Amino acid sequence: MTGEMDDATRLAPDDPRVPMVLDLIQRSFAYMEGRIDPPSSVQRRTPAAIAKQCEVGEVWVIGTPPKACVFLSPKADCLYLGKLAVDTDMQRQGLARRLVKLATDRAHTLGLPTLELKTRIELTENHETFERLGFSVISQGCHEGYDRPTNLIMRRPVP
Numbered sequence: 001m002t003g004e005m006d007d008a009t010r011l012a013p014d015d016p017r018v019p020m021v022l023d024l025i026q027r028s029f030a031y032m033e034g035r036i037d038p039p040s041s042v043q044r045r046t047p048a049a050i051a052k053q054c055e056v057g058e059v060w061v062i063g064t065p066p067k068a069c070v071f072l073s074p075k076a077d078c079l080y081l082g083k084l085a086v087d088t089d090m091q092r093q094g095l096a097r098r099l100v101k102l103a104t105d106r107a108h109t110l111g112l113p114t115l116e117l118k119t120r121i122e123l124t125e126n127h128e129t130f131e132r133l134g135f136s137v138i139s140q141g142c143h144e145g146y147d148r149p150t151n152l153i154m155r156r157p158v159p
Contacts, residue, residue, distance in 0.1 A: 008102050011059045013051040020065045021050050028085035036120045038143050038150065042083075060102055068095035072103055078116040078155065079107035100133050100156075107158040114158055118151045130154050 011017060022045055029042045053059050057073035067090045071082040081103050086095045103115055118141060119126045127137070135156045140149035 008060045008062050008099065011054050011061060013054040015054070017061060017064065017066055018050050018054070018059075019047045021059060021061060021069050022047050024066050024069055024087060025083050025085045028087060032120070032123065036122050036150075038146070058106070060099060062095055062098065063090075068099055070099040070103060072106055074110055074112060075116070077112070078114040079103060079110060079112045079158075081115055081117040084117070096129070097133060104156075104158055112158060115156045117154050119154060120151050121149055127152060127154075 011021070025042055025045065029040055032040050050059060053071050053073075057071060060070050060072065062068040066087075068086040070084045073080040073082065081100070084096060084099060100115070107113075107115055115135070117130065117135065119130060121140070131154075133156070135154035137152050138155045139153045141151045141153050142148065143150045
């Protein structure tokens with residue numbers, strides 16, 4: 001394995017790993033192609049969009065090059081987790097759990113009572129993973145232009 005696997009690191013907008021995060025997300029989300037409708041927006045993401053997330057929210061990575069990442073965005077009543085990704089060769093090693101723990105710590109620091117995420121309706125294995133990580137479905141969401149639910153909204157209390 002190349003690089004370090006120490007603690008998670010928060011990226012600055014100009015961090016040289018920003019393009020590597022895009023690559024990680026695109027690789028990690030590739031299995032969704034053809035399974036979800038509407039298609040993932042991840043192929044339309046750019047390094048500039050990730051750098052912007054570093055400014056308006058937070059981007060955390062584990063490893064150099066990144067083997068796992070999560071985007072955090074504070075909302076009024078929760079900390080939203082987006083683009084939680086773990087490299088396929090590193091799955092089932094606790095990296096997602098470490099990033100959810102980090103998100104819990106960040107929410108606590110920010111005074112936010114819950115974590116929130118969305119997962120696509122079709123990706124039942126993700127629902128199960130997030131349930132094991134303490135999340136529960138609170139509602140369903142719908143992408144613009146769709147008349148049926150396309151995602152589940154899940155929350156987890158911050159202890």
